[in-house]
Amino acid sequence: MKTTLFLFFSIVLLLGCSKDKFNNNNPFLPNYAFxxxxxxxxxxxxxxxxxxNSIKAYPTNGPAKGIIVFNTGSSIVAYDxxxxxxxxxxxxxxxxxxSNASCPxxxxxxxxxxGQAPGKxxxxxxxxxDVNGDVIRVYN
Structure with missing residues (x-):
């Protein structure tokens, strides 16, 4: 019985763990698959x-107002x-x-x-x- 319970909880624990702790939920902005x-x-x-340096790009089936891609000097980041x-x-x-993005x-x-704004x-x-050589891949 103890072995069965141990096995059950081990499986639940393993299935419940996620390697990717990425969270970009926002009630104002939909999640796009792009x-x-x-x-x-x-x-x-x-x-x-x-x-x-940064650019604004407009992926097919992506965010309505495009994405902002920015080189921080140590990494590349992308935002809605x-x-x-x-x-x-x-x-x-x-x-x-x-190095700022402004909301009119x-x-x-x-x-x-x-990605922060004071008081928001x-x-x-x-x-x-993902960066692979000269190619920057942005996705959700």
Whole structure:
């Protein structure tokens, strides 16, 4: 009996564990299933090779306001292009300025290094990023 209980709880524990603790839930922004490859050897994306540079891209079937991809100097990060603390509207698209993203509707400024804005409940919505040579893959 003890062996059966031990085996049962071991299986439940193993099945309940996730290797990927990635969480990008936000009540204002839907979860899109998308993937986009950005080749940094192409002129449109070459700036991503250098620290402090960012681009806005629009993946097929991706976020309505696109994605922001940023080179922090030590890694590449990607965020949803919509303001994370409000519903998607005509003015909820983030604009990029240096290492910040600004929301025109609420005058919020988010750091592209951390995704945070002072005093705001939700940070920028992150997406997964894989870098393989010159290709940056952003996906959800």
């Amino acid at each position: 993937s986009i490859d950005l080749n940094t050897s192409l002129p449109s994306y070459t700036n991503l090779k250098y620290a402090g 292009g919509s303001c994370p603390n409000q519903n998607i509207t005509s003015c909820s698209g983030l604009s990029i300025g240096g 509707c609420g005058n919020e400024n988010y750091s592209l290094f951390t 409940e939700y940070p920028l919505k992150p997406y997964r990023v």
